[in-house]
Amino acid sequence: MKCFTHQVDSVGICKSCNKAVCSECAVDTGRGLACSDFCVEELNDINVIMDKSKQIYGIGNDSKLPPTGILMYMFFAAAFIGFGVYQTILKGRPDYFLFVMGTGFLVVGGLAWYRNRKLNINC
Ligand SMILES: [Zn+2]
Numbered sequence: 001m002k003c004f005t006h007q008v009d010s011v012g013i014c015k016s017c018n019k020a021v022c023s024e025c026a027v028d029t030g031r032g033l034a035c036s037d038f039c040v041e042e043l044n045d046i047n048v049i050m051d052k053s054k055q056i057y058g059i060g061n062d063s064k065l066p067p068t069g070i071l072m073y074m075f076f077a078a079a080f081i082g083f084g085v086y087q088t089i090l091k092g093r094p095d096y097f098l099f100v101m102g103t104g105f106l107v108v109g110g111l112a113w114y115r116n117r118k119l120n121i122n123c
């Protein structure tokens, strides 16, 4: 393939705009080649987006702790069920609303956890 600008043999492809670049116009950003200052900036922005996404989805994160989203479900499940048990003892009859809410949070939290595992993400 020839360089998009110089009509000499290319050494790679700009990671931002996908134009072929020669050794003269290629800028090595360390995370891919760029063809111009504009594309270097674009590439830096793309890399920031990639890094943030990795953090958000917990990609490459080996932590075995449950992610905050699932902890939230578990917290509400524990709060509703705990309060449900407390109300049951207090009133002498079960408070179904609290148990249904608690079980709902437990089920949704479990599904979220299962989905995280399946997609190999951690959020
Ligand atoms: Zn480019």
Ligand SMILES: [Zn+2]
Pocket: 003, 004, 005, 006, 007, 021, 022, 023, 024, 025, 026
């Ligand atoms: Zn060139």
